[in-house]
């Protein structure tokens with residue numbers, strides 16, 4: 001029996017809400033499986049993202065932690081805890097070889113009515129100009145491919161958010177990159193970029209509030225740099241109403257949430273977050289100030305009442321511990 005729901009059974013979330021409620025989720029329900037149809041739906045969304053000349057170089061490898069319990073070892077140290085907890089990992093990469101068929105994909109756009117003669121497109125002209133790699137330096141080709149991959153990933157992230165799932169992108173150090181290349185037998189034309197953790201959030205879906213951004217006017221301009229695109233407070237109110245702009249972090253109770261999760265997954269007191277959560281300083285001209293420490297009592301109180309999970313985390317967030325773990329497992333320190 002198929003366990004794929006019908007379209008009418010899937011709760012619909014509009015794009016504003018899906019974008020506005022997405023957070024990088026770093027705590028997952030480790031034993032709550034992700035439905036296969038949801039993973040496929042994310043990949044379907046990624047496949048529909050725009051790519052330069054319909055190049056479609058994005059690639060993803062889906063891995064289930066329970067089928068490959070040591071998969072997290074392949075990732076850089078910053079993300080070890082997140083990758084241990086997530087039941088699904090998606091490795092995102094692009095294939096430069098696809099650019100060799102770009103002429104064909106553009107011809108196909110002519111054939112299927114996406115491109116037209118009025119815009120200057122002709123079969124023979126495209127044949128002369130493509131494939132691009134013969135003409136453009138590698139750095140430019142990689143930039144194109146990385147932007148395309150980013151678009152695809154973003155579609156998958158937003159889809160996950162609309163389906164009630166949590167995601168986080170994770171970087172990979174040089175060693176992790178080499179591991180991934182070997183582990184998945186990647187052809188030389190593949191460039192591995194990001195690992196996405198995927199699962200049901202163990203933290204609240206709002207992740208303790210919308211993560212801060214620099215002031216709007218410092219990022220977006222009109223006519224020229226330095227001439228801010230004026231931010232209309234009425235539009236701000238509108239996008240709040242559309243759920244695109246959610247209440248900003250830190251929301252009350254966030255410290256308690258983080259520290260209870262720390263305890264729940266068996267990490268010792270030394271892993272408890274021991275600073276006060278405060279409003280963002282991204283907009284302060286003077287820059288950031290040191291974090292304010294909490295007293296020992298405040299730290300202990302923040303984690304009180306945590307229920308213990310039987311899921312075991314390997315506490316590798318400290319580099320020494322990661323190194324000794326890797327030594328025991330015979331993984332090179334350079335990895």
Ligand SMILES: Cc1cc2nc3c(=O)[nH]c(=O)nc-3n(C[C@H](O)[C@H](O)[C@H](O)COP(=O)(O)O)c2cc1C
Pocket residue numbers: 022023024025026078079168169170171172194207211
């Ligand atoms: C390309 C990319 C790489 C990232 N790498 C990491 C990572 O290695 N570890 C991590 O915890 N978060 C990582 N993140 C998540 C960012 O820290 C996060 O997007 C940012 O803090 C904004 O928070 P938000 O996604 O909840 O809005 C990455 C995000 C992107 C887009």
